[in-house]
Amino acid sequence: MNLLITGGAGYVGSHCTKRAVAAGHKCVVFDNLKSGHKEFVRWGPLIHADIRDTSAIRRALSEYNIDAVMHFAALAYVGESVDQPASYYDVNVNGTRVLLDAMVATNVKQLVFSSSCAIYGQPEIIPISEESTPLPINPYGFTKFACERMISDYSLAYGLHSVCLRYFNAAGADPDCEIGEDHDPETHLIPLVLDTALRRRNSVAVFGDDYATADGTAVRDYVHVADLADAHTAALSYLENGGDSVVMNLGTGCGISVNELILKSQNITGRAIHSVRSPRRTGDPAELIAKPGLAKDLIGWEPRRSNLEVMLADAWAWHIKRFA
Ligand SMILES: NC(=O)c1ccc[n+]([C@@H]2O[C@H](COP(=O)([O-])OP(=O)(O)OC[C@H]3O[C@@H](n4cnc5c(N)ncnc54)[C@H](O)[C@@H]3O)[C@@H](O)[C@H]2O)c1
Numbered sequence: 001m002n003l004l005i006t007g008g009a010g011y012v013g014s015h016c017t018k019r020a021v022a023a024g025h026k027c028v029v030f031d032n033l034k035s036g037h038k039e040f041v042r043w044g045p046l047i048h049a050d051i052r053d054t055s056a057i058r059r060a061l062s063e064y065n066i067d068a069v070m071h072f073a074a075l076a077y078v079g080e081s082v083d084q085p086a087s088y089y090d091v092n093v094n095g096t097r098v099l100l101d102a103m104v105a106t107n108v109k110q111l112v113f114s115s116s117c118a119i120y121g122q123p124e125i126i127p128i129s130e131e132s133t134p135l136p137i138n139p140y141g142f143t144k145f146a147c148e149r150m151i152s153d154y155s156l157a158y159g160l161h162s163v164c165l166r167y168f169n170a171a172g173a174d175p176d177c178e179i180g181e182d183h184d185p186e187t188h189l190i191p192l193v194l195d196t197a198l199r200r201r202n203s204v205a206v207f208g209d210d211y212a213t214a215d216g217t218a219v220r221d222y223v224h225v226a227d228l229a230d231a232h233t234a235a236l237s238y239l240e241n242g243g244d245s246v247v248m249n250l251g252t253g254c255g256i257s258v259n260e261l262i263l264k265s266q267n268i269t270g271r272a273i274h275s276v277r278s279p280r281r282t283g284d285p286a287e288l289i290a291k292p293g294l295a296k297d298l299i300g301w302e303p304r305r306s307n308l309e310v311m312l313a314d315a316w317a318w319h320i321k322r323f324a
Pocket residue numbers: 006007008009010011012013030031032033034035036037049050051052071072073074075076091095114115116117166167168169170171183
């Protein structure tokens with residue numbers, strides 16, 4: 001298929017592009033490079049444009065004869081979304097609307113969308129199934145939920161077929177070390193820990209050590225970015241084979257605590273990693289762990305690289321190459 005990859009210069013989008021090309025698809029990346037990297041666009045041409053630009057999106061869809069879209073482009077910082085909700089609603093929600101309208105206008109019917117476990121907010125039941133009521137607690141989560149609703153409404157009204165993938169914590173890097181994670185500012189735990197190992201920062205903050213978890217620190221479900229990439233390609237095949245529109249979790253079902261992650265990082269890197277106890281952050285739940293069965297049942301997805309050692313080893317190899 002000919003694929004348009006919005007946000008394909010970013011962390012998850014670039015890995016998914018590489019994987020989709022390996023599966024035989026042709027990819028065109030559409031990205032304004034707000035947080036993406038030109039050098040991550042290696043498996044197809046780059047259209048340097050904004051998803052809110054109706055004519056640029058329409059032109060891309062028709063000029064490249066696009067069959068399906070993978071939509072990653074978004075603003076994705078929770079804290080920033082609290083301070084600047086207008087930008088988040090504009091890029092994430094309005095940008096998605098512009099994209100969907102362009103797809104309807106050019107008769108492109110298949111969409112894989114990057115959603116997030118942020119739509120669940122602070123769920124009471126762990127592991128979290130797709131049936132849990134979405135109750136976001138920040139603007140970022142609300143924008144993702146609004147996009148899911150919009151996609152569902154467009155599916156009903158205009159015959160769009162979509163898979164919304166609710167990722168838990170993306171982690172790791174390309175096993176071939178060609179691309180990886182590079183956000184500025186960085187807010188994700190693994191790169192922050194590895195930055196500390198590399199002495200690019202003095203310490204890593206541990207937000208809360210009095211949660212009701214085994215070691216008192218917060219527990220999250222980390223999923224290797226290469227496994228996310230596999231899931232996107234599998235989701236496309238599902239749509240190609242006539243699958244109904246669906247929403248599914250992408251997580252492993254296993255939780256890893258902040259302390260566990262820091263300790264394991266010391267083993268993998270062979271370096272001391274200085275951590276500093278800090279107060280809990282508002283809105284940070286004790287545990288976020290996916291119930292992962294639906295993705296296995298519907299698209300045959302099973303994570304292959306999402307164990308902590310492999311994720312850290314892949315991330316560390318990339319981190320040294322990029323930043324040391
Ligand atoms: N990384 C995670 O752990 C995680 C978890 C859940 C969901 N997600 C979602 O996955 C997607 C990708 O996340 P990521 O971590 O790769 O982020 P990223 O910032 O690395 O990638 C986002 C890409 O979108 C591009 N972009 C942003 N605004 C744009 C616009 N207006 N027009 C065109 N391009 C634009 C950026 O330049 C960047 O290349 C996002 O939608 C994010 O919400 C990520």
